[in-house]
Amino acid sequence: MTGDDVGMTETPAAAPAIDAARQRLLAALLDELVPPRAEAALPGAGALGLADAVARSAAENPGLASVLAETLVQLAALAQQHGGTSFPDLDPRARRVALDALAARAPGSLPALCFLTYAAYYRDPRVLEAIGHPPRPPYPLGYEVPPTDFGLLEPVRRRAPFYRSV
Amino acid sequence: MADDPVDVLIIGAGAAGAAFAWSLAETRMNILCLEQGDWMNPAEYPTAGLDCEARGQSDFAFSPNTRQRPADYPVNDAESPIAISNFNAVGGSTILYAGHFPRMKPSDFRVRSLDGVADDWPLDYATLEPYWAENDRMMGVAGLAGDPAYPPKEPTLPPVPLGKLGETVARGFNELGWHWWPSDSAIATRPYGDRAPCINLGPCVSGCAQGAKASTDLTYWPAAIRAGVRLETRCRVREITVRPDGLADGVVYYDADGVERRQRAEIVVLACNGVGTPRLLLNSRSPQFPDGLANRNGLVGRNLMFHPYGMVMGIFDEPLDGYQGPTGCGLMSHEFYETDRARGFVRGFSYELLRGFGPVTTALWGLASGRVPWGPDHHRGFGDVIDRMAGLIAICEDLPEEHNRVVLDPELRDGHGIPAPKIEYQLSDNSRRMLDYGVARAQEALTAAGARSTFVEAPLRLAGWHLMGTARMGTDPARSVVDEWGRSHDVRNLFVIDGSVFVTAGAVNPTCTIQGLALYIADRIKKNLGNLFE
Numbered sequence: 001m002t003g004d005d006v007g008m009t010e011t012p013a014a015a016p017a018i019d020a021a022r023q024r025l026l027a028a029l030l031d032e033l034v035p036p037r038a039e040a041a042l043p044g045a046g047a048l049g050l051a052d053a054v055a056r057s058a059a060e061n062p063g064l065a066s067v068l069a070e071t072l073v074q075l076a077a078l079a080q081q082h083g084g085t086s087f088p089d090l091d092p093r094a095r096r097v098a099l100d101a102l103a104a105r106a107p108g109s110l111p112a113l114c115f116l117t118y119a120a121y122y123r124d125p126r127v128l129e130a131i132g133h134p135p136r137p138p139y140p141l142g143y144e145v146p147p148t149d150f151g152l153l154e155p156v157r158r159r160a161p162f163y164r165s166v
Numbered sequence: 167m168a169d170d171p172v173d174v175l176i177i178g179a180g181a182a183g184a185a186f187a188w189s190l191a192e193t194r195m196n197i198l199c200l201e202q203g204d205w206m207n208p209a210e211y212p213t214a215g216l217d218c219e220a221r222g223q224s225d226f227a228f229s230p231n232t233r234q235r236p237a238d239y240p241v242n243d244a245e246s247p248i249a250i251s252n253f254n255a256v257g258g259s260t261i262l263y264a265g266h267f268p269r270m271k272p273s274d275f276r277v278r279s280l281d282g283v284a285d286d287w288p289l290d291y292a293t294l295e296p297y298w299a300e301n302d303r304m305m306g307v308a309g310l311a312g313d314p315a316y317p318p319k320e321p322t323l324p325p326v327p328l329g330k331l332g333e334t335v336a337r338g339f340n341e342l343g344w345h346w347w348p349s350d351s352a353i354a355t356r357p358y359g360d361r362a363p364c365i366n367l368g369p370c371v372s373g374c375a376q377g378a379k380a381s382t383d384l385t386y387w388p389a390a391i392r393a394g395v396r397l398e399t400r401c402r403v404r405e406i407t408v409r410p411d412g413l414a415d416g417v418v419y420y421d422a423d424g425v426e427r428r429q430r431a432e433i434v435v436l437a438c439n440g441v442g443t444p445r446l447l448l449n450s451r452s453p454q455f456p457d458g459l460a461n462r463n464g465l466v467g468r469n470l471m472f473h474p475y476g477m478v479m480g481i482f483d484e485p486l487d488g489y490q491g492p493t494g495c496g497l498m499s500h501e502f503y504e505t506d507r508a509r510g511f512v513r514g515f516s517y518e519l520l521r522g523f524g525p526v527t528t529a530l531w532g533l534a535s536g537r538v539p540w541g542p543d544h545h546r547g548f549g550d551v552i553d554r555m556a557g558l559i560a561i562c563e564d565l566p567e568e569h570n571r572v573v574l575d576p577e578l579r580d581g582h583g584i585p586a587p588k589i590e591y592q593l594s595d596n597s598r599r600m601l602d603y604g605v606a607r608a609q610e611a612l613t614a615a616g617a618r619s620t621f622v623e624a625p626l627r628l629a630g631w632h633l634m635g636t637a638r639m640g641t642d643p644a645r646s647v648v649d650e651w652g653r654s655h656d657v658r659n660l661f662v663i664d665g666s667v668f669v670t671a672g673a674v675n676p677t678c679t680i681q682g683l684a685l686y687i688a689d690r691i692k693k694n695l696g697n698l699f700e
Contacts, residue, residue, distance in 0.1 A: 033540040060224075096541075114533050114540050119223075122525035123216045131552060133489070133525055139213040139375040142365025143490035148328045148348075150310065152336050156345055159314045164273040164504045166280065166290070 017055035025072055026051040028088035032095055033110070033117050040130040045121045053120045054113070064112060071109045074102055172198040175417065175431035177403050177446065179203075180258020181677050182664040182684040183437035184382035184390065185301060189688035191393035193695070198429070199395060200419055202402040203237035203255035206383060211373035218372060219526035226372040228262065228628050230254065237400070239580035241441065242588040248472045248630045250441060250589065256399060257383035259439065259631065262371050263677060264494025265352040265379045266518055267307050269298050270672040270679050271316065273504060277565075277670050281505050281512050284565050287669045288641050288650035289686070291317070297682040297689070304389075305380040305681070306358040308495075309350040315500035323355045326364065331486035331521055331556045332496040338615025344501040349518070351495035352380035352677070360384070366491045368524060379492075401427075404584050405450040406434055406660070412454045413699070414660045420582045433691075433698070435661045437684070440470065440633025443666040444572040445587040447637065460637070460654040465647050467573055469566035469635040470591055471671040476560035476601045476624035477520065478608035479531075480617025485553045488522020494559075496521060502607065503673055511599040513563040516673045517608065520557030528552050535621055558611060559626075560604030563673040564597050566635050593625060601625060632676050637666035651690040652683070658699045663687050 016023060027046030034045035042048070058068040078101050079087035083094040090098065103110055121127055125135035134141075174190060176183045179201035187199055212218035212226050223232070228251035230238035237254040253262045272291040277284045295317075302322050309321030325348035328336060339346040353370070354361040355378075364378035377384055391397060400422035407428075409415045416430035436443045444467035450459035458466050496519035503514045523531060528551055532538025538547040575588035593601075601624045609620045640646025643655035648667055654660040663684040665676050672679070691698065 034544055035542060037545045057220075099541075110540060111533065115530060117540075118529035118533060118538075119220045119526050122529050123220065125216065128216075128525065131525060131548075132485075137213060137215050137218060138367040138369075139211075140365075142367050142376070143487075145327045145329045145366045145487075145491050148325070148333065150325075150348070152333060152340065153310075153347070155340050155343070156314065156347065157312060159345065161314045161317075162345070162504075163271050163315055163317065163500075164280065166272045166276045 016052050017059055022072055023051045024088050025076060025086065026055065028095070029075060029113070030054065030117055032099055033114055034121050037130065042127065042130050045117050048121070048124060048126065050117070050120045050124065054116045057116045057120065064116065067109055067112045071102070071106065071113060074106060074109075078102055171416070171430035171432065172196045173431070174198070174433045174435060175200065175429060176435045176437055177417065178258065178437035178439070178442065178664070179256045179382070179387065179397055180437060180439065180664075181260050181382055182680050183435075184257070184386035185304070185681040186435060186437060186663050186684040186688045187395045188304070188386040188390040188393065189685050190691065191390050191395050193692055194394065197395045198431070199397045200401040200403055200417070200429070201256055201397060201399050204399045205256045206261055206373065208373065208375050208377050211375040213367045213369060213372065213375045218369065219524050222369060222372045226262065228371070228631075236581065239584070240578055240586045242575045242578050242586060243630070246589040246591040246630075247593055247625055247627065248474065248591065249627050250630045250633070251628060252439060252441070252631070252633075255383070256387060256397065257381040260381040260677065261373055261383070263631065264370055264675075265492065266494050266498070266675045267305070267350040267352040267678045268498060268516070268674040269316065269319070269350070270674060271503065274670060274672040277513065283512050284670045285640065285645070288639055294679070294682045294686060297685040298678060300685055301678060301681045305352045305385050306354045306361065307350055308353050308355040310348045313347045315345055315347065315503065321350065323358060325349070326351045326353055326355055326492055326495045328496050329487055329491045329521070331488040332519055334482070334486060335519055335556050335558070335612070335615045336497055338611045338613075339499060341614040342611060344499060344611065346497045346499045349495045349498045350678070351492065353492055353495055354378045354380070360388070364492065368489050368491065368493060370492045370494065402580070402582055402584070403446060404582065406446065406459055407450070408452050408454055408459065408657070412657060414459070414657050424582070433659050433661065435663055436666075437664045440636045440665040441572050441587050441589070443662055443664055444636040445574065448574050449585055455656070460647055460656045460660060462656050463644055463647070465638065465645070467636050468568045468571045469638055470570040470572055470589070470633070471564040471566055471635040471668065472591070472630050473632045473671060473673065474562045474564060474593060474597050474601055475626040475629040476562065476605040476608065477557060477622070477626045478605055478612060479520075479555050479557040479621045480612030480615065481551055481619050481621070482554045482556065482617055486522055486556055488553060488556055489524045491521055493521050494518060502604065509603055511596045511603065513565065513600070514673055515560045515562040515600055515604045517611075518559045518561060520559055522553060522555045525552060528555070556612065556615070556617070558608040560601065560608055560624075561673055561675070562597055562600045562604060564671050565594060566638070566670065567594060572636050632665065632671070634665040634668035634671050634676060637662045638669050639667040640669065652687040661687060661691070
């Protein structure tokens with residue numbers, strides 16, 4: 001696999017941003033970055049189907065697009081090196097070894113992909129519901145904030161004016 | 167548009183340009199405003215979508231260098247510890263501002279007399295008071311009367327609710343015996359004119375889809391246009407031109423199609439903010455003004471002041487519902503506003519409450535700070551901070567220093583090939599000490615409120631919202647660019663009405679004072695129409 005192989009493909013909007021093999025690799029990586037959350041019955045970010053959204057976000061920024069492309073190349077190579085197979089087919093321990101090696105080789109790559117992954121994950125309605133946030137945009141319903149008891153201000157009201165007179 | 171001369175040409179349709187245009191409209195003069203941005207459509211603001219937080223990092227980012235909308239011009243702020251934040255549209259930066267709307271204080275206009283630093287203003291608090299009040303009425307300002315930190319004033323609307331988060335932080339201030347007060351907020355807490363009431367969407371700083379926040383596209387501009395002012399959008403001014411006698415006679419600009427145009431005018435008014443105004447003046451070179459228009463004393467662009475921000479986030483054990491309610495409007499504290507030399511610096515700072523972040527911002531902040539790692543500990547780290555953060559911003563008074571300035575970048579150009587601004591700015595020792603002090607006290611306040619840990623960023627880099635001082639006002643032509651009512655000392659029919667004219671910065675958000683000054687200058691022009699150029 002080369003850097004050119006994993007570059008963003010120019011496709012119509014409805015088509016995946018990257019091909020199926022890279023989608024599978026990226027999904028496995030996303031599951032490591034944001035793993036399943038058992039108590040909320042939430043799968044990892046990859047199993048939630050966010051690989052395409054992450055790839056599309058990356059494609060909007062030339063710098064991030066090249067980071068994603070290069071990361072997938074390196075991860076594929078490291079999986080072969082450490083486990084003799086593709087990254088998605090590695091056991092959890094071998095996946096971690098490959099990721100640690102990637103983090104050592106390209107320290108900025110995983111934080112950059114985390115940026116994209118977190119941004120996609122925490123706006124997904126399934127995730128918002130699981131963390132107790134309304135699974136909808138703020139507008140148009142907004143939020144109800146209870147009226148404030150300004151009795152809290154009583155100690156301040158007792159102060160004499162303290163602005164500096166001129 | 168034909169090149170028919172107009173009586174008054176305003177450049178910039180933001181906070182100042184809108185207020186000025188509305189006020190001057192009653193003269194029935196022929197008034198035109200050229201704005202490089204376009205009208206915004208509130209229905210397209212980020213809070214209408216689930217991707218609202220992410221869009222705050224892209225097409226609604228604070229930095230024009232990140233946003234890169236067609237209306238934006240680049241700013242070289244790479245060497246400054248504080249980066250420029252702005253917005254270019256009808257409404258200007260009021261589209262993205264938090265709406266925090268406190269007035270400056272009486273002492274802010276007398277810093278030389280009181281503290282022996284910088285310069286006194288050529289006007290005072292009492293002079294501006296009626297213009298602040300008129301501006302409050304036009305913008306619709308929520309607040310609470312009776313604040314002992316101010317001379318008496320009457321807000322037009324009830325205060326923004328504090329919510330659980332604000333009440334928690336307020337108790338911390340009470341515990342320490344420190345001043346706090348509900349923020350003066352340019353937010354309609356009740357239906358106000360044509361504006362719908364606030365429904366607590368959260369991130370006011372990416373535009374208010376509800377239309378409750380007082381951006382001037384919703385407040386002043388509809389009234390000004392009804393009164394006869396013409397507003398042309400997507401028109402970027404390249405330079406102001408002058409007659410042989412040195413008076414301004416109009417501008418050269420690029421229209422919405424990119425075609426170079428000329429517009430003649432009897433009076434030219436600059437309202438492009440503390441970076442855009444000096445940029446345009448410095449780009450307006452002529453045989454009469456080889457160093458830039460109105461710049462015979464070399465002060466155009468100098469004395470740039472920000473408000474260095476010290477941000478302290480506290481992490482609490484209980485959920486605080488902080489994603490609900492206006493981001494930057496809740497409470498303010500002026501406990502440390504006035505000079506106390508025992509603190510190790512002159513002048514002072516205010517605090518502004520920062521409500522919590524939404525899930526995406528929380529996760530990204532946690533990523534940057536190491537609190538929300540990737541991998542097996544991700545959910546534990548996220549659960550530890552989501553909806554459990556409250557913040558305080560120390561808004562520090564910067565003092566004017568001539569070496570802090572806006573210049574023209576020798577290489578960087580905007581989309582029309584016009585030289586872009588470059589920021590040369592260093593944080594002074596006084597501002598540094600003030601920031602350190604403000605951060606330490608904020609940590610105390612948040613701890614008293616129940617925070618189990620705090621996180622500090624100071625100075626906050628992406629906080630160069632308040633752009634002041636680069637065409638300062640004064641009575642001495644050797645030490646100021648414009649006189650006490652905004653008129654250039656060098657060019658008698660050229661006025662500056664934005665934050666550039668500030669002599670000092672105060673320690674509060676400047677928009678309400680920028681607009682008060684714009685109304686004051688418009689009033690002075692109206693009263694002196696007969697001898698305006700003498």
